[in-house]
Amino acid sequence: MMSERKDTMAGKDNQGPQKPPAGGRGPGGGHFGPGAMMPGEKPKNFRRTMKTFISYLRPYWMAIIIVIVFAIASTVFAILSPKYLGKMTNQVVNDYVNMKTYDAVITQFPKGVKIPPGTTGADLLQTAPPALVKKIPADKLAAFRKLDLSKRPTIDYSKLLSLAYLLIGLYLLSALFSYIQGWIMTTVTQKISYTFRQNISAKINRMPLKYFDSRSFGDVLSRVTNDVDTISQTLNQGMTQIVTSVTMIIGILIMMLTISWQMTLVALLLIPLSFGFIGLMVKLSQKHFFAQQQTLGKLNGHVEEMYGGHNVVKVFNGEKKSIATFKAINSDLYESAWKSQFLSGLMMPIMNVFGNLGFVGVSVLGGWLAVKGTVNIGDIQAFIQYTRQFNQPVMQTANIANVLQSTAAAAERIFEFLAEEEEIPEADPPVKLESVKGSVEFDHVVFGYNPDQTIIKGFNASVKPGQRVAIVGPTGAGKTTMVNLLMRFYDVNGGSIKIDGVDIRDMRRADLRRLFGMVLQDTWLFNGTIKDNVAYGNIKASDEEITETAIAAHVDHFVRSLPNGYQMELNEEADNISQGEKQLMTIARAMLANPPMLILDEATSSVDTRTEMLIQQAMEKLMEGRTSFVIAHRLSTIIHADLILVMDDGNIVEQGKHSELLAKNGFYASLYNSQFTAPMVEG
């Protein structure tokens, strides 16, 4: 799963709308990229997904009808044109034959003989011996009868020209309709993609954190990008393709039949035959394509791992083994790659042979029929063009099921996401605290991330305004659970948390969160200027306020030494400033928001000592007079805390002051002893 979708961003640049031009065709057959052969992904519930999908299309029903009508119209014009091109050829042929006949007749007469105007072939035939007349074939005879012998016939250019005009008109109309259709469809597609993305983005903000904590954000990201892309691409082409293909098939069949049913039969006979072959190829190559995809994933995985752990490989002398593994995977890849590529490439020559087979069949039969006089050359020419055009829509129709399926699979993932459970609604009417004193009470709090796995079992505590609470425990003890509960990222399963006596579930989430300033170790800064990042919690803050806060949080000093100062852009990973500086900025950010209460996370090892001192000072300043919850790593913080909550395995196992807890000689005492007195122990 991971390896399939990992290339979310890396592979992007190959999937732009840029495509090589579709290309004309050699005798008999189009080109099919290997993509047409990839096994498609299947949706779980095709019908339901399509139903939802159609509801997204509904606002555009007018546009879609126009697209359908225009697509049909454009196709019809396109289908008509070979017929008229054939007519042009016929015209040339007939006139040419008449010319030849005239020349043949005239040379029989002695020189200087004037034929009176209005004399036709029919007049001449009356004087001719019946034996001679019998020799002339019926169709020629009819043409000859009408032939005016008084002047040498020429090719009727004016008639040709009017046919040419008609044709150009048809082509123009077809092109115009096709363009308009494409224009509208593109518009609809882009608008729908926009809506999808917008809905997903809005959805993210309405979902409980629980959802995101339990899966990788790459998964969500891939829905916004890959899945929406898949839909927009297939929608853009697929929709029109269905319409044009079906119209083409029907239209061409009709046109073929109007020319000659015998020739049509020959042409159609080849279709099941060629499809049988192609089906076989698809089946054969799919297996190898799948294997190729798998081995490629394996190969990429190995490369990523070996490069990522390069120094480990080196220091354990593992290069030889790593290269051997690589060679084995690489050989597998080679096998499946050449097989799948080769088999999928067989499609074109096979189509070619069948195309030419059809060509010969039509020529032979057409030639024979022409001799008999049932069809003429222009018709044969038109017919050949039709057979050429026939293959592609048939192929496309055959592929439609695949396209629909992978679209539906992508759509389904999006719909599933949009249908995920949202946060429970806000209290109605909500309680709003006017002036906050900052007392916090935990009243028989019961909580578990999974309903069947309770980790906090009836926790009671009461924090007075301005008090400092230290949360301690070994790594992974679930110290962030307290943050989650206080901020209502998660709701308690039982009991309640009260601020100034009000159950936090009776407040609007936004109002509650405004009460807390949050400084986490996981410093989240966004791609933007330093100033924007500091002002994040209070966009209305003036420049002076920002600078003042920055000075208080020890941010000002280092910012001024950076290029562009406050206007410096943080890059994507925000790694153009150090971890410690980031943490100082998050403190400034919280300070500027000026909340009555605080949740802090003390810095650990990734910060150098001097910066750490600055962070400590800034935090002290921030905590002055505010009720604070501190995830504590520093002994002094813990010792001076008004209340210590000791956590282990997600549960609060002990609480009290430092001296009380030490006296208890329980978990805290052992923790304290191992952490701060045992030899060679890390914080």
Add this chain to the structure above:
Amino acid sequence: MKRLLKYLKPYTLSIVVIFVLVYVQVQTDLQLPDYMAKIINQGIIGKDTGLIWSTGGLMLLVSLLGAACTVAYGYIAVKVATGFSKTIREEVFSKVESFSLREFDKFSTASLITRSTNDIQQIQMVLVMVLRMVLSAPILGIGAIIKAYGKAPSMSWIIGLAVAVLFGMFIVLFTIAVPKFKLLQKMVDRLNLVTRENLTGLRVIRAFNTEEQEEVKFARANRDLTDLNLFVNRLMVIMQPMMIMILNVVSIMIVWVGAHEIGTGSLQIGDMIAFMQYAMQVIFAFLMISIIFILVPRASVSAQRVADVIDTEPLIRDPQEPKRYSPNVKGIVEFKNVTFSYPGAETPILKDVSFTAKAGETTAIIGSTGSGKSTVINLIPRFYDVTDGQVLIDGLDVRNVTKEDLCDKIGFVPQKGVLFTGTVDSNIKFGRPNATNAEIKKAAETAQAYDFIMELDGKFDTPIAQGGANVSGGQKQRLAIARAIIKKPEIYIFDDSFSALDFTTDAALREALSAETRNATVLIVAQRISTIMTADKIIVLDEGRVVGVGKHQDLLKTSPVYLEIATSQLSPEELAL
């Protein structure tokens, strides 16, 4: 591109054969309209059914021959292209495995990964396309031009005109579109960035109630992307109708001009229809050639990136005549006036560093971020070479022995427990491939990993996912420690390796370790004073210089830097301990 061509040399014969087959195939393609002309001119107009049959039969044979050639050269082409990329892939991978960290820094790991995977795939894809489809285009194009000219020289200008118009259209479209494509990529990246930020910063966004602000930001990125997408797509939908239109108008022109030629008796009807076919083949060939202009630049960028890797010689190599370690000396690490600068850096990160770490002792290195702690460690297994001075192991300069001999002495535990796809067993065994089950169990026990391993579903055979994604950070570190222990190295290097462990495990691990490492040299890099307080020797680094050596209590008195670090981390009570 050129630099990779030498890898095609073994395929010279194959490529010649491809050329021959392509030539034959193109000739068959060019014959077909001729036969058709014959059928029309002599068969249909001349009323010769027998000729239609015989020519038709011939036509089929020729087209079968053509198909056989296509299949044959398709087979060879695919073999050549995939074989070529297989070789390149192997070259690149082996080369990267020989790189030192210096080359990794130069290219960056992510870029090396792309070069070894995507770039080579890209080259392979283009090579298949070129060998299989594009190669025939010039031959077909020239052949068709000759044929068409032979049929009706006076009409050749139509083909020229058509090609010119098509090219004109492409040039106009692509000069408008190509810069937009680049911009489009940027907008896609921007949208991804905003989404990623929204997801990673979910807690902060909610804490600050800035959901709406973020949605506005997203909507702006979304709108920009949609607008540009609309523009580009609306532009590109012109292409197909225009192209069909041009092809059709060419047909009309041929009939129209042809009619005049026929009128004067200089052209036969069948030849006109054949000319039409040739014209289409010429245009088709030109389209194929124009694909080259899209494909080749793309591939050549990739090829260049790949060739850059292959052509890079690692700066750190084994010596020509390596010295061998004597079996009597064990585990002495000595830095002699070592100075080291990263390439391109203005000032050295290590300046004149000297110290000795002896067997049976724990030597700790402490200092703030950027003081050069990790660099010291990286110099021991020769991840980098010193700029000046010497690193000696057991009396020999690390540059005078083979990397293999050197690393055999070292048990290295990185900061993040790096694990590889496989099983628990295979990961521990990575340290010593021929370790017995008893040894594996012992190493796991020492590393405090045994208990959690036994709780796993498959015990020692439990699969480890890529990057060790299915075990926790602490478990990863313990397995990485087991991997080093099983090697029974003379020198242990711990690069801040205990950070993800909880206290009880940590204490137990240290106790077990100290028994295991009794006779070995132990080097520990740490940020925290508490980690190294009891070390036999503490080396204090500040801005790349050794500013203090000694035991904890001594350093508190003699080294101001150490005291500063200690005061920032420890409470007065502890300092007094």
